[in-house]
Amino acid sequence: MTQDLVVYVVFIAYAVGMLMTFGTLLTWVERKQAAVMSDRIGANRAYVRIPFTQIKLVWLGLFHGIADGIKMLVKEDFKPRTYDWYAYAVAPWVVFTPVLLVFAVIPFGGLLDPGRLFPSLAQWFGGRTYAMQIAQLDAGLLIVFAFSGMTIIGAMLAGWSSANKFSLLGGLRAGSQMISYELVMGLTVLGLILIFGTVDLGSMVQQQSGTVLGVLPAWGVFYQPFAAILFMTAAIAENKRIPFDLPEAESELIAGYYTEYSAMKMGLFMFAEFIEIAIVGALFTTMFLGGYNLPYMSDAGFTLPGGSTIAMSHGAVVVTQLVVFLVKVMLVCSFQILVRWTLPRFRYDQVLAFAWKFMLPLALVNLAVTAVLVWSHQGAPL
Amino acid sequence: MKKPYQRKQYWNAPTLTLWERAYLPEILRGLFITSVVFLRNMRSWVTGKKGALTTYYPEETRFDYAPLNRGKHVLTQRPDGKPQCIACNMCATVCPAKVIEIEAGFDPTDTAHPKFPVRFEIDYSRCVFCGLCVEACPEDAIRMAKETPGLPSEDRRQMWLTLDEMLTWNPQRDVAKPYPAAGGVTKIGGAE
Numbered sequence: 001m002t003q004d005l006v007v008y009v010v011f012i013a014y015a016v017g018m019l020m021t022f023g024t025l026l027t028w029v030e031r032k033q034a035a036v037m038s039d040r041i042g043a044n045r046a047y048v049r050i051p052f053t054q055i056k057l058v059w060l061g062l063f064h065g066i067a068d069g070i071k072m073l074v075k076e077d078f079k080p081r082t083y084d085w086y087a088y089a090v091a092p093w094v095v096f097t098p099v100l101l102v103f104a105v106i107p108f109g110g111l112l113d114p115g116r117l118f119p120s121l122a123q124w125f126g127g128r129t130y131a132m133q134i135a136q137l138d139a140g141l142l143i144v145f146a147f148s149g150m151t152i153i154g155a156m157l158a159g160w161s162s163a164n165k166f167s168l169l170g171g172l173r174a175g176s177q178m179i180s181y182e183l184v185m186g187l188t189v190l191g192l193i194l195i196f197g198t199v200d201l202g203s204m205v206q207q208q209s210g211t212v213l214g215v216l217p218a219w220g221v222f223y224q225p226f227a228a229i230l231f232m233t234a235a236i237a238e239n240k241r242i243p244f245d246l247p248e249a250e251s252e253l254i255a256g257y258y259t260e261y262s263a264m265k266m267g268l269f270m271f272a273e274f275i276e277i278a279i280v281g282a283l284f285t286t287m288f289l290g291g292y293n294l295p296y297m298s299d300a301g302f303t304l305p306g307g308s309t310i311a312m313s314h315g316a317v318v319v320t321q322l323v324v325f326l327v328k329v330m331l332v333c334s335f336q337i338l339v340r341w342t343l344p345r346f347r348y349d350q351v352l353a354f355a356w357k358f359m360l361p362l363a364l365v366n367l368a369v370t371a372v373l374v375w376s377h378q379g380a381p382l
Numbered sequence: 383m384k385k386p387y388q389r390k391q392y393w394n395a396p397t398l399t400l401w402e403r404a405y406l407p408e409i410l411r412g413l414f415i416t417s418v419v420f421l422r423n424m425r426s427w428v429t430g431k432k433g434a435l436t437t438y439y440p441e442e443t444r445f446d447y448a449p450l451n452r453g454k455h456v457l458t459q460r461p462d463g464k465p466q467c468i469a470c471n472m473c474a475t476v477c478p479a480k481v482i483e484i485e486a487g488f489d490p491t492d493t494a495h496p497k498f499p500v501r502f503e504i505d506y507s508r509c510v511f512c513g514l515c516v517e518a519c520p521e522d523a524i525r526m527a528k529e530t531p532g533l534p535s536e537d538r539r540q541m542w543l544t545l546d547e548m549l550t551w552n553p554q555r556d557v558a559k560p561y562p563a564a565g566g567v568t569k570i571g572g573a574e
Contacts, residue, residue: 033420342416
């Protein structure tokens with residue numbers, strides 16, 4: 001039992017550390033990528049001066065994230081005279097916490113055998129193995145949707161309790177938009193559940209390590225290309241980023257449901273948004289891009305399409321899987337930032353029309369076609 | 383009875399082709415364009431070139447300033463190096479931002495120009511670069527050079543340009559106002 005405790009504490013520390021790093025790093029990536037995309041240089045003035053010298057470390061503007069954090073920590077914590085002070089104070093946490101919790105069911109590596117990794121500890125661990133995932137729940141995806149649905153409550157609480165018309169409008173918009181896209185997101189994933197026959201994300205990843213049609217890696221994106229596009233769109237809308245940033249619409253609603261928030265409370269909203277980019281990246285990677293595995297790779301090593309195998313040592317596999325997962329998540333995050341700095345915003349009625357008149361039917365069609373194909377493929381009795 | 387709302391039809395309403403109305407192809411095209419620009423600029427950065435159009439002010443200045451750009455103020459000089467300014471305060475009077483401060487001094491030995499500026503300072507944190515001081519000057523003593531002052535600072539008290547800094551401009555040949563030959567200082571007023 002102590003062994004389990006040690007391993008899972010390490011997992012949790014790794015996951016939380018990774019999400020926090022992504023949250024802060026993505027602010028920098030967003031600034032720099034947007035700048036490079038539009039022929040600019042990007043934020044690069046913040047520096048750390050080494051004490052007692054005149055050496056200023058700029059590091060491509062990496063310290064702007066720290067400057068933001070410090071600014072938010074030392075700013076005045078404005079308290080509006082609202083009728084519902086408790087809801088006002090708790091709303092940022094209701095947005096922030098579920099975003100972190102979602103990651104509990106996402107596997108960030110394959111099967112870990114600490115005894116093989118550290119031979120000196122082999123006896124203590126006694127052959128126990130752990131899937132690199134904080135909570136190995138059969139309900140995997142359901143947990144994801146349950147928790148990501150909770151952030152809606154936070155946004156609406158914030159909008160309602162701020163005693164501000166802009167906030168209220170923002171909260172309303174957030175509620176309707178997120179509920180609409182939550183539905184689309186669920187429907188797109190249903191096709192994948194039909195194909196893999198499970199909602200457990202860990203076993204989904206394992207099933208993606210084979211091949212399909214001989215050469216393609218058996219990634220979800222090759223089984224369900226439409227679902228992948230729809231899921232990505234719905235996820236960006238769910239995260240309320242441009243082109244779907246209607247709840248926050250600066251030009252119309254100042255800052256939407258967090259108009260009345262300042263200092264670190266506002267920082268929590270922003271941080272939650274950036275962590276959610278990473279979460280969306282992790283989910284997309286896990287479901288559509290083969291998770292922590294390289295193409296043709298499984299826990300034992302590579303099985304190339306020709307049938308030849310390349311065995312890998314356990315340590316190499318673990319390190320490869322951890323790194324590959326991070327790289328894939330980063331690439332998907334980068335794609336989301338690309339979308340955010342490319343597309344123009346929707347009008348509010350267009351956002352909802354897009355969800356209900358365009359994406360929902362497409363998702364349903366996709367689901368129906370998938371269901372028919374899966375049924376005919378398995379030759380299941382009618 | 384109130385009529386139902388009808389959206390106004392504009393004569394220049396945009397018309398979209400079927401391809402454009404399909405939305406997704408054009409979206410993909412946009413994403414393709416931005417990612418190509420991103421990759422092109424990234425290649426420049428990685429290979430050590432500058433992948434941006436931004437001028438990195440104040441470390442860099444643009445090369446394409448207009449020749450008549452109203453930048454930094456300069457005070458023209460007499461051949462002996464003294465400022466041509468006679469401290470008449472016309473520039474300070476006409477200045478709409480009221481940034482010029484002149485303190486006049488008296489030099490009885492220089493009979494032609496007994497009045498001269500002891501202190502001539504311009505506050506660049508407030509200057510609007512309108513050039514009215516140049517036009518108001520009866521002595522052609524103040525002009526504006528093409529270069530920008532290069533005075534970004536964290537302290538507005540450091541953004542004052544003093545007499546010494548404005549007297550650095552000393553061309554050998556000035557088209558606008560030919561200098562008299564060295565030694566032959568023209569005296570006006572004839573108080574020999």
